Amino acid sequence: MSEKLIDIKEVTLNNNCPECYSKNGLHLIFKQKVKETKFYKSITSEISHEITCKTCNSVIYPEQWTDDIDRVFEYQKKAFTPKSKSTYLKKTSWIATSTFFVLIALVLFLVYYLNL
Secondary structure (H helix, E strand, O other), X not given: OXXXXXXXXXXXXXXXXXXXXXXOOEXXXXXXXXXXXOOEEEEEEEEEEEEEEOOOOEEEOHXXXXXXXXXXXXXXXXXXXXXXXXXXXXXXXXXXXXXXXXXXXXXXXXXXXXXX
């Protein structure tokens, strides 16, 4: 099973970077976890976020946030709508399920006609 985070929304922030003090380098990215196996692909409700500075190529952790960054983050968090939680069955699972039901039907058919 593989798990990965996919980017759902990226927002450019107009705040100063706490590292390099650039005004136009901060980006807030919202990510959502996706689990995938041979049989299904599932979008979970687990959301994560990350603020990075494209100017100095650094990750800005919550301990480094200023009050302005915190306020903008809270606003963007309220405005963010994640993808709905869902599970998609892949072709392999449909084939396995169909084979199972065909075998059950065959067994029931044979049991019914052999017991007459």
